[in-house]
Each structure stands twice: as structure tokens, then as C-alpha cells.
Amino acid sequence: xxxxxxxxxxxxxxxxxxxxxxxxxxxxxxxxxxxxxxxxxxxxxxxxxxxxxxxxxxxxxxxxxxxxxxxxxxxxxxxxxxxxxxxxxxxxxxxxxxxxxxxxxxxxxxxxxxxxxxxxxxxxxxxxxxxxxxxxxxxxxxxxxxxxxxxxxxxxxxxxxxxxxxxxxxxxxxxxxxxxxxxxxxxxxxxxxxxxxxxxxxxxxxxxxxxxxxxxxxxxxxxxxxxxxxxxxxxxxxxxxxxxxxxxxxxxxxxxxxxxxxxxxxxxxxxxxxxxxxxxxxxxxxxxxxxxxxxxxxxxxxxxxxxxxxxxxxx
Amino acid sequence: xxxxxxxxxxxxxxxxxxxxxxxxxxxxxxxxxxxxxxxxxxxxxxxxxxxxxxxxxxxxxxxxxxxxxxxxxxxxxxxxxxxxxxxxxxxxxxxxxxxxxxxxxxxxxxxxxxxxxxxxxxxxxxxxxxxxxxxxxxxxxxxxxxxxxxxxxxxxxxxxxxxxxxxxxxxxxxxxxxxxxxxxxxxxxxxxxxxxxxxxxxxxxxxxxxxxxxxxxxxxxxxxxxxxxxxxxxxxxxxxxxxxxxxxxxxxxxxxxxxxxxxxxxxxxxxxxxxxxxxxxxxxxxxxxxxxxxxxxxxxxxxxxxxxxxxxxxxxxxxxxxxxxxxxxxxxxxxxxxxxxxxxxxxxxxxxxxxxxxxxxxxxxxxxxxxxxxxxxxxxxxxxxxxxxxxxxxxxxxxxxxxxxxxxxxxxxxxxxxxxxxxxxxxxxxxxxxxxxxxxxxxxxxxxxxxxxxxxxxxxxxxxxxxxxxxxxxxxxxxxxxxxxxxxxxxxxxxxxxxxxxxxxxxxxxxxxxxxxxxxxxxxxxxxxxxxxxxxxxx
Numbered sequence: 001x002x003x004x005x006x007x008x009x010x011x012x013x014x015x016x017x018x019x020x021x022x023x024x025x026x027x028x029x030x031x032x033x034x035x036x037x038x039x040x041x042x043x044x045x046x047x048x049x050x051x052x053x054x055x056x057x058x059x060x061x062x063x064x065x066x067x068x069x070x071x072x073x074x075x076x077x078x079x080x081x082x083x084x085x086x087x088x089x090x091x092x093x094x095x096x097x098x099x100x101x102x103x104x105x106x107x108x109x110x111x112x113x114x115x116x117x118x119x120x121x122x123x124x125x126x127x128x129x130x131x132x133x134x135x136x137x138x139x140x141x142x143x144x145x146x147x148x149x150x151x152x153x154x155x156x157x158x159x160x161x162x163x164x165x166x167x168x169x170x171x172x173x174x175x176x177x178x179x180x181x182x183x184x185x186x187x188x189x190x191x192x193x194x195x196x197x198x199x200x201x202x203x204x205x206x207x208x209x210x211x212x213x214x215x216x217x218x219x220x221x222x223x224x225x226x227x228x229x230x231x232x233x234x235x236x237x238x239x240x241x242x243x244x245x246x247x248x249x250x251x252x253x254x255x256x257x258x259x260x261x262x263x264x265x266x267x268x269x270x271x272x273x274x275x276x277x278x279x280x281x282x283x284x285x286x287x288x289x290x291x292x293x294x295x296x297x298x299x300x301x302x303x304x305x306x307x308x309x310x311x312x313x314x315x
Numbered sequence: 316x317x318x319x320x321x322x323x324x325x326x327x328x329x330x331x332x333x334x335x336x337x338x339x340x341x342x343x344x345x346x347x348x349x350x351x352x353x354x355x356x357x358x359x360x361x362x363x364x365x366x367x368x369x370x371x372x373x374x375x376x377x378x379x380x381x382x383x384x385x386x387x388x389x390x391x392x393x394x395x396x397x398x399x400x401x402x403x404x405x406x407x408x409x410x411x412x413x414x415x416x417x418x419x420x421x422x423x424x425x426x427x428x429x430x431x432x433x434x435x436x437x438x439x440x441x442x443x444x445x446x447x448x449x450x451x452x453x454x455x456x457x458x459x460x461x462x463x464x465x466x467x468x469x470x471x472x473x474x475x476x477x478x479x480x481x482x483x484x485x486x487x488x489x490x491x492x493x494x495x496x497x498x499x500x501x502x503x504x505x506x507x508x509x510x511x512x513x514x515x516x517x518x519x520x521x522x523x524x525x526x527x528x529x530x531x532x533x534x535x536x537x538x539x540x541x542x543x544x545x546x547x548x549x550x551x552x553x554x555x556x557x558x559x560x561x562x563x564x565x566x567x568x569x570x571x572x573x574x575x576x577x578x579x580x581x582x583x584x585x586x587x588x589x590x591x592x593x594x595x596x597x598x599x600x601x602x603x604x605x606x607x608x609x610x611x612x613x614x615x616x617x618x619x620x621x622x623x624x625x626x627x628x629x630x631x632x633x634x635x636x637x638x639x640x641x642x643x644x645x646x647x648x649x650x651x652x653x654x655x656x657x658x659x660x661x662x663x664x665x666x667x668x669x670x671x672x673x674x675x676x677x678x679x680x681x682x683x684x685x686x687x688x689x690x691x692x693x694x695x696x697x698x699x700x701x702x703x704x705x706x707x708x709x710x711x712x713x714x715x716x717x718x719x720x721x722x723x724x725x726x727x728x729x730x731x732x733x734x735x736x737x738x739x740x741x742x743x744x745x746x747x748x749x750x751x752x753x754x755x756x757x758x759x760x761x762x763x764x765x766x767x768x769x770x771x772x773x774x775x776x777x778x779x780x781x782x783x784x785x786x787x788x789x790x791x792x793x794x795x796x797x798x799x800x801x802x803x804x805x806x807x808x809x810x811x812x813x814x815x816x817x818x819x820x821x822x823x824x825x826x827x828x829x830x831x832x833x834x835x836x837x838x839x840x841x842x843x844x845x846x847x848x849x850x851x852x853x854x
Binding site for chain 2: 045047055085094095165166263266269278
């Protein structure tokens with residue numbers, strides 16, 4: 001078990017390092033660099049341009065830039081943002097915590113809403129409840145997040161005369177204000193993911209109900225409640241946890257839109273701004289973090305299987 | 316770049332107030348002239364308000380976040396809009412189009428136009444506590460003009476040969492050639508004064524995102540990227556009793572709809588609308604005041620004179636004649652702006668050539684076709700038109716222009732470029748045929764020189780390479796006499812109209828929306844936040 005975990009962690013690191021190398025090359029293949037934004041349309045003095053480029057080390061060959069960056073990363077230093085002049089580690093950690101909170105709360109909403117709906121529908125396929133749930137799923141999955149977010153924003157304004165606070169407040173400072181600023185983004189993202197969760201849960205339980213052991217249980221005369229509680233739910237738990245991991249990674253990767261819409265200073269917007277401003281250190285740091293987090297989430301899920309399903313403990 | 320927008324009425328009022336203040340009197344060296352500030356300082360940034368109440372934090376929504384708050388190393392308008400509250404230059408870019416003394420008390424120019432003498436304002440303190448002296452001014456201007464320090468403003472200071480500090484309160488600037496726009500150069504874009512040795516350590520500029528070191532009415536409290544910028548009143552500001560506000564909070568709202576919702580929900584006190592046409596959605600809303608005014612921003616089409624068919628001047632003229640600017644503006648921003656000739660709207664009165672005096676400003680498809688036929692392109696041709704992703708007005712404008720050009724036989728392929736990629740093409744003088752969206756300080760030299768003067772003195776981004784235009788721009792720069800200066804720039808505009816390196820389409824109106832409790836806020840035509848220095852909040 002421990003050997004398996006350490007092998008996974010080792011693999012994770014190798015993947016992360018390879019990924020940064022690819023990102024390093026790709027982002028430099030795009031025309032323009034951090035100097036472009038600084039000069040704007042005031043460019044035109046070659047000496048000043050060269051001085052700026054030298055200041056940021058952009059005059060060095062790419063391989064040397066990469067080696068010095070990678071060397072610093074191994075020493076725990078992610079560098080300094082070219083745009084903001086702030087340490088990259090602080091920028092991405094602040095942003096990541098915001099996004100992580102958003103992601104976890106959204107996941108919670110998706111599970112609390114989606115799983116019961118999916119189970120209700122899955123228990124009696126073809127029933128009225130099933131049809132209603134299917135309607136909900138269809139609506140949620142076909143509404144893009146930016147649209148849902150915009151509609152929520154406008155409805156809250158028009159019906160309740162309420163609008164989200166202007167500035168995001170971290171939960172450590174005021175939980176109430178934090179909830180106020182994350183309410184709409186969580187609802188917008190949660191609406192989509194709850195639909196996805198309901199659909200997944202329904203499919204899983206319908207498939208299980210067709211399994212031989214369920215038919216056997218039925219033949220033994222067990223009541224439907226017992227069959228569902230003892231057999232279906234237990235077997236469905238593993239795929240549901242897997243799905244939670246998938247959804248969390250998907251949420252973390254896809255929050256750019258809601259973060260932009262609701263002015264939430266999370267990792268998505270930080271990444272977007274870094275791409276637009278060609279802020280290589282922030283970009284690389286943020287992607288390194290994202291890759292590591294995605295791989296860690298998968299690792300944790302694999303470990304969770306072992307807890308839920310005794311059959312996997314040996315693996 | 317994306318500039319925002321002014322309050323015509325208030326700007327005019329402020330201008331009227333200052334007209335009496337800019338005293339012209341013979342200086343000690345013959346035909347010199349000086350501007351006295353003692354009378355006028357109350358009008359810098361806007362009028363004083365004897366009824367003003369102290370206190371309160373004003374909340375402002377901004378669409379574009381500055382990457383950082385370094386007054387020397389960041390050219391973007393988003394940066395300048397905000398740093399003008401923390402950093403000040405010797406001069407102030409007054410809405411009327413002239414530079415007025417700010418940290419200087421007076422300015423004297425020698426008869427040959429080569430020596431500028433500034434007497435500094437007394438009792439000016441930096442945010443870090445120190446007194447401002449001439450040594451700080453010398454340090455700041457020597458820093459910014461040295462290209463090795465990498466300031467995008469370095470080229471503006473290129474005519475300065477020497478900055479001297481003969482005593483604590485006098486600064487003498489010597490030029491290698493006359494430059495009538497020097498006072499405008501010493502304003503708040505790159506002409507800020509910081510304490511000497513601010514940049515003595517190589518990483519010092521990084522600290523400017525956490526701490527301000529200027530002399531302005533507000534000091535930086537907190538800069539949280541992607542979220543907000545908080546500033547507090549500077550208690551030792553040189554103008555006693557000001558600012559009236561305890562602080563300001565800029566909140567970054569990347570989405571135009573969120574700004575409207577926040578204005579309606581009274582979450583935000585003040586905003587400039589990124590899309591002037593959004594004003595309609597707020598009309599009639601109780602408690603909101605909406606003021607619109609001409610801006611210094613220009614939405615334009617740039618034509619690279621070294622690109623494909625655009626090499627032929629007749630083709631560029633034909634494109635100019637094929638376009639109906641009013642129709643483009645209606646499609647792009649719902650008509651909420653001013654159609655332009657050869658300068659942005661807020662400069663038309665002071666510097667612009669009358670539109671009817673320029674032969675290539677009025678749509679004339681028949682003449683356009685004739686010119687194309689003369690150029691051997693009677694059967695038409697195809698051309699790529701480049702727009703920038705994120706600049707919303709460019710998409711509807713592109714469609715309208717494509718229709719107008721199709722009528723004379725030019726088939727447009729509309730393309731969109733990411734801003735970073737576009738800037739790179741622009742800077743390397745490879746712009747081809749593209750939309751542009753940029754702003755200026757209210758001065759013709761600032762507007763034209765860098766963009767259109769051929770290298771090495773300018774950058775001539777559009778590969779225009781026009782000797783007559785170069786001569787006129789140099790003449791405008793060297794002429795101290797306002798009448799001769801204006802004549803030079805009128806001549807330049809005629810050359811531009813005829814040879815078409817750019818087609819200025821329209822200036823979107825500067826629409827300022829504020830809650831009723833916001834008092835005495837005057838919007839500057841640059842779209843920068845100068846007015847907050849005089850604004851106050853009613854109980």
C-alpha cells in the first residue's frame with residue numbers, strides 16, 4: 001500500500017515537471033511577452049525595451065530561462081510576478097484557496113442536490129419523478145455557466161433588489177460576507193454540476209437494478225427499501241466518489257468564467273490575466289500547482305476507494 | 316490603450332476657473348513667459364468646495380485592472396488612471412489642453428526655449444514622510460529619461476540634456492532643442508516625482524505594488540490583484556484640508572453587466588461605463604446621476620503604408636472615402652459618441668481642423684471607386700481587417716465597415732487577434748490593416764509624435780514615412796508661440812487627411828455614473844481619476 005502510494009507520488013512529480021516544460025515552451029511560442037503590456041502603444045525606444053527585457057531575464061535563451069526557473073522551484077522559490085512584482089507563491093496560493101473554497105462548496109451543493117435526485121429517479125425509471133428529474137438535468141446541463149450566472153445576477157437585482165458585494169471577502173475575515181460574495185457563483189456552478197451528478201447517479205442505479213444480485217435479492221423477497229439501501233447504495237458509493245473527484249477537478253479548471261463574471265479573485269482569473277499579460281512566472285507557478293492538485297485529487301480518490309470498498313485494499 | 320472617458324459641463328467650468336489663473340507675464344529673460352499657480356491651485360483636479368464634508372470611503376468600479384502601480388514602468392492607461400492619485404508631476408494636464416503647475420509653483424522659459432526654470436511648491440511631503448526638494452525632482456527625471464532604466468516614457472524625455480538643482484526649491488531643465496510640449500511631458504503620466512534613490516535596489520520597483528512613495532492626495536493601502544485597490548487619505552498632503560475623503564476603494568469588475576447591477580444596488584458610488592450605450596439601462600434610475608462628455612479616446616482604423624495594396628496612397632484614400640463614420644459609430648456604440656476628423660473629440664475645439672475643411676472625411680463611394688480604378692484595382696481586391704479580442708465595439712464596427720467597403724469593391728476578411736499578439740505586431744511595425752483603440756493627454760505633440768514621427772525620433776508604427784508630416788511635427792514641437800504651434804498641427808492634420816495613415820472613426824462618450832451622495836466629482840477627459848482629490852460624500 002505505502003509502496004503503491006509513493007510510486008503514485010513519484011509519478012505525479014515527474015508528470016508535473018514534464019507538464020511545466022511543455023507549458024514553458026508553449027507559452028513562449030505565442031507572440032509577445034510581458035514587455036508588450038508594459039510598453040503598450042508607448043513603445044518605440046529600443047534601448048528602453050532591451051533594458052526591460054534584461055531586467056526580467058527575457059534576453060536569455062529559453063533553455064537557460066527554464067533551467068534557472070526549475071532550479072529555483074526545486075529550492076521552493078517560484079519567483080516574482082513580472083506584472084505585479086509580488087512573489088508568485090503568495091499570488092497563486094491566495095488565488096488557489098479562493099478557488100478551492102468555491103470548488104468544495106459547489107461540490108457539496110452538487111452532491112446534496114444531485115445524488116438524492118438521481119437516486120429518486122433511478123429507483124423508479126420511467127416514473128413521473130424520473131421524468132421531472134430528467135427535465136431538471138437537461139436544463140442544467142444545457143445552460144452554460146456564464147448564462148446561468150448572468151441570469152441569477154439579473155434576477156437577484158430585479159426581484160430582490162440584491163446584488164453581490166463589490167469586493168470578495170475571504171472566509172477568515174467574515175464568513176457571512178464570504179457567503180454573500182460566493183452565493184451566486186456557487187449557485188451558478190452548482191446548478192450545472194448538480195444536473196451532472198443527478199444524471200450520473202441515475203444511470204448508475206438503473207444499471208445496478210438490472211444486475212443479477214439485485215434480481216436474486218428480489219427473488220428472495222427482500223423489500224425494495226432493503227435492496228436499495230443495502231445493495232444498490234453500497235455498490236454505487238465507489239463510482240460516486242470517483243465522480244466527485246472528476247467534478248472537483250472540472251470545477252477547479254472551469255471556474256474562469258464564473259470568477260470573471262462575479263469578480264472573484266481565484267486561480268482561474270489569475271491564470272487568465274497571467275496569460276494575457278504573458279506573466280510567465282505566475283503562469284508556470286499556477287499551472288504547476290494545478291497539475292499537482294489534479295494529480296493529488298486522483299490519489300486521494302484512489303485511497304478513498306480502499307476505505308469504501310474492501311475489495312480494493314490489496315491493490 | 317483602452318482609455319475610458321469627461322464631464323463636459325464640469326470640465327468647461329473648471330477650465331473657466333483656470334483661465335484667470337494661468338497668468339502670462341514677461342519673465343526675467345526677455346520674451347519669456349510664466350504661469351503663476353498661487354491663484355489657481357484651488358482649481359487643480361476640479362474646483363474646491365467650501366461646503367465639503369470630511370470623511371467616508373468612496374467606492375469605484377473599474378473595468379481594467381492595472382498590472383501594477385509603478386508610475387515609471389507601466390504605460391497602460393489602467394495604471395495611469397489610478398496612480399495619478401498617489402504620484403504627481405511638476406505639471407498638471409489641464410482639461411483645457413495646457414499644462415498647469417502642480418508640484419511646481421511657477422515655470423519660466425528662456426527666450427531660446429532651451430531652458431526651463433521651475434520654482435517648487437514648498438511644504439510638499441512624500442508618503443514616506445520626507446520633504447520634497449529639487450534633488451528628488453532631478454533624481455526622478457534623470458531616472459525616467461535614462462533608457463537603461465526601461466521606462467516606456469524615456470522617449471518623451473529625449474530632448475532633455477540636463478536636469479539641475481541649483482537650490483532646494485529650484486529645478487532647471489536644459490534641452491538640446493526647443494520642445495514646447497515639455498510642460499506636458501512633466502505631467503502625471505511619466506513625469507511623477509518620487510524620493511531620490513527610490514530605485515537604488517534592483518528589486519525596488521516591486522515594492523510599488525505594496526507601498527506608494529509619491530506626493531499625491533492618497534496613499535496605497537492594499538493592492539489585491541484581480542480584486543481591489545484600497546487607498547487612504549494622505550494626512551500630510553500639501554494642500555491643507557484635502558482630500559475630503561478618508562479613502563477610496565477601486566473594485567475590479569471585469570463584466571459590464573455586474574457594474575450596472577452594482578450601481579443599481581448601490582454597492583458602488585462611481586463608475587465610468589465601459590460601454591457608453593449602457594447608460595440607457597440606467598436612465599430614470601432614482602438616485603443615480605449620469606453625465607456624459609467628449610473623451611480623449613479614439614476608436615480608429617490604422618493603415619500600414621507598407622502593407623499590400625495599402626502601399627498605394629490612392630487605395631488608402633479610397634478606403635477613407637468609402638467609410639461612413641456615423642454609421643460605424645451607431646453600430647459600434649449605439650451612437651453614444653462623437654464622429655472624428657483628425658483628433659479625438661475632447662481636442663477638436665482646441666486643436667482640431669474643421670471637418671468640412673478636410674476633403675477625405677465625407678463618404679463618397681463614387682470617388683472611392685474612381686481612385687481604385689486609377690490604382691488599377693477597378694475589379695476590387697481582398698484585404699484582412701484585424702480586430703482585438705475583448706474590444707467589444709470592434710465586432711459590429713467590422714461588419715459595418717465590411718459592408719461599406721464591399722460597395723466600392725473591397726472584400727474584407729474580418730480577423731480577431733489576442734491583445735498580446737496584436738501589441739507585438741503593433742510594436743514591431745507590422746500592424747497591416749487593423750482597428751485600434753487608444754487615448755492621449757490633451758496635447759497634439761503627445762497625440763502624434765511617437766505614433767507618427769519617423770524613427771529614430773518617433774516610432775512611426777504605421778510605416779507612414781512622410782517627410783512633410785515629420786517637418787510639421789518637428790515644427791509644432793519647437794514652436795513656443797501657441798498660434799504657430801496650432802498652425803503646424805493644422806498643417807499636419809491636412810497631410811494626414813490626404814495620405815491616410817489612420818482613419819479616426821469616433822470617440823466614445825465618457826459616461827460617468829455616480830450615486831447622489833457623491834459630490835463635487837469632476838471627470839477629467841483622459842478618464843483618469845484626478846477628480847477624486849476634490850470629491851466628497853454627502854451625509
